[in-house]
Amino acid sequence: MTRSVMRFVPYTIAQDQTAWPEYVARCVSGDEKECGAESGSKSDPADVEKWMTNHTRGTGHLRYRRTFADYAVFEPPEGAEGGRVIPGEVVEHARAIEVSHPLAIEPRKATA
Ligand SMILES: [Zn+2]
Incomplete structure (x- = not known):
């Protein structure tokens, strides 16, 4: 049996810098x-x-x-690998004052 380990990364919503408001x-x-x-x-x-x-x-x-x-994008925290967001795995909804939206992502396979 294979075991998969999920890690959770607090994504933030930011203005998309590639598109003009x-x-x-x-x-x-x-x-x-x-x-x-x-x-x-x-x-x-x-x-x-x-x-x-x-x-x-x-x-x-x-x-x-x-x-x-404007356009908004979810961004992983600085230094974190992006990985792949798994649809339907939003584990927590943000409260009004929070900007952090944890999403489940699959761990990226190490490439070396
Ligand atoms: Zn007029």
């Missing part, structure tokens, strides 16, 4: 019907503010809805 503003000025003009997706919030300034200058509209989106 996205900032968007939409003009929601108007009583009956909102304007709806959109800045389009920008990677720099300053570009969104520039668009808002120009839109307000041209229309007198003052109210916007801003949204932010």
